[in-house]
Amino acid sequence: MMEDDDVPQLVEADDAAPVVDEETAQQEIEEKKAKAVPVTILTGYLGAGKTTLLNYILTENHGLKIAVILNEFGEGSAVEKSMSIGQDGAMYEEWLELRNGCLCCSVKDVGVKAIENMMKKKGLFDYVVLETTGLADPGPIASMFWLDDALCSDVKLDGIVTVIDSKYGLKQLGEERSDGSLNEAVRQVALADRIVLNKVDLAKSQELAELKASIQAINSTALIVETNYSKVDLSFVLGIDAYDADERLEDLKAQAVTSTPHLDSSVRTVTIALPGCVDEEEAERWIQDLLWEQQLDDKPCGAEVLRMKGVLSIRGSDNRHILQAVRELYDKTETTEWGDAERVNRLVFIGRNLPEEDLRASFAKLVSSE
Numbered sequence: 257m258m259e260d261d262d263v264p265q266l267v268e269a270d271d272a273a274p275v276v277d278e279e280t281a282q283q284e285i286e287e288k289k290a291k292a293v294p295v296t297i298l299t300g301y302l303g304a305g306k307t308t309l310l311n312y313i314l315t316e317n318h319g320l321k322i323a324v325i326l327n328e329f330g331e332g333s334a335v336e337k338s339m340s341i342g343q344d345g346a347m348y349e350e351w352l353e354l355r356n357g358c359l360c361c362s363v364k365d366v367g368v369k370a371i372e373n374m375m376k377k378k379g380l381f382d383y384v385v386l387e388t389t390g391l392a393d394p395g396p397i398a399s400m401f402w403l404d405d406a407l408c409s410d411v412k413l414d415g416i417v418t419v420i421d422s423k424y425g426l427k428q429l430g431e432e433r434s435d436g437s438l439n440e441a442v443r444q445v446a447l448a449d450r451i452v453l454n455k456v457d458l459a460k461s462q463e464l465a466e467l468k469a470s471i472q473a474i475n476s477t478a479l480i481v482e483t484n485y486s487k488v489d490l491s492f493v494l495g496i497d498a499y500d501a502d503e504r505l506e507d508l509k510a511q512a513v514t515s516t517p518h519l520d521s522s523v524r525t526v527t528i529a530l531p532g533c534v535d536e537e538e539a540e541r542w543i544q545d546l547l548w549e550q551q552l553d554d555k556p557c558g559a560e561v562l563r564m565k566g567v568l569s570i571r572g573s574d575n576r577h578i579l580q581a582v583r584e585l586y587d588k589t590e591t592t593e594w595g596d597a598e599r600v601n602r603l604v605f606i607g608r609n610l611p612e613e614d615l616r617a618s619f620a621k622l623v624s625s626e
């Protein structure tokens with residue numbers, strides 16, 4: 257028997273793992289990411305037109321094998337839930353195979369693993385559209401897929417598409433919760449990368465204009481399209497790479513503006529842009545304090561950040577560092593060179609009770625000209 261102090265003997269392994277250098281490992285990760293199947297999360301309040309959009313996506317001639325997954329997150333009675341677990345413990349799934357090769361499936365619980373298992377059974381999909389129930393907060397679902405994407409899974413989060421009823425949207429956004437929490441319609445708009453403003457045939461132009469103003473006040477970064485029966489150019493909703501750290505900064509610069517809260521909504525978009533450089537560690541600590549502790553300068557600030565994106569100009573680094581956050585989860589990726597471009601730290605926050613001046617003043621303390 258070997259004592260703790262004994263020097264372990266070297267054993268020659270038959271199948272020694274090949275030594276992989278860091279660059280090759282990184283390349284493999286990139287390749288796997290490039291092959292990962294994109295997942296679009298489709299949300300929208302009850303009756304907004306999500307199913308109509310799905311039917312449209314499934315019947316359009318796109319030549320893709322799309323799997324539509326209808327999810328009933330947290331819904332249903334305990335009896336229904338227990339019935340959803342098969343005898344072998346597997347989740348109950350109901351599949352509908354369409355003539356054009358697309359599939360539709362209804363599941364009680366879905367996660368990255370569940371989708372990976374489905375692909376094992378049904379063959380690879382080109383694309384996955386995950387429809388949440390009208391009452392779901394897309395945040396936790398998005399975090400789940402986004403987190404796994406970083407861990408190099410077979411699937412990756414492409415973006416969040418929110419369908420809104422043009423006639424009743426404003427009323428839904430304004431509904432107050434007795435416990436003071438944010439209603440789902442507002443959360444769905446706050447987290448949206450694309451907004452399909454549906455049923456415009458039923459809304460008066462004044463109603464539509466108000467609704468749009470309200471949506472833009474909450475989230476000024478999402479692109480909006482007006483539709484009837486959810487007929488939308490598919491490139492507007494699929495393959496948008498909203499979570500990729502890429503050159504979308506120009507979009508961010510153009511779209512993101514600080515918005516004024518509209519009607520009673522306390523959720524809005526705040527943008528700060530500060531030229532200069534920040535220390536990497538200090539900036540990360542600042543972000544963590546804000547997202548995790550709701551603190552600025554070690555003091556509670558009451559800000560609830562739902563979504564954040566931006567670019568940091570890190571001292572000592574020639575490259576841009578892209579930031580993405582969904583609730584308390586964030587990611588920072590080094591990307592392109594600044595070159596001759598002006599180095600600006602640009603942060604866009606979407607959330608509740610955002611103290612614009614305090615955010616700017618607090619972050620400004622980290623910024624210096626070099």
Ligand SMILES: Nc1nc2c(ncn2[C@@H]2O[C@H](COP(=O)(O)OP(=O)(O)OP(=O)(O)O)[C@@H](O)[C@H]2O)c(=O)[nH]1
Pocket residue numbers: 300301302303304305306307308309389390454455456457458483484485486
């Ligand atoms: N007039 C009009 N009706 C529409 C439009 N889009 C969808 N509808 C109808 O609105 C109803 C609800 O649409 P769905 O697509 O089922 O809405 P949903 O968001 O999936 O609804 P839930 O699953 O209940 O959350 C259906 O009867 C649709 O035919 C539109 O642009 N105009």
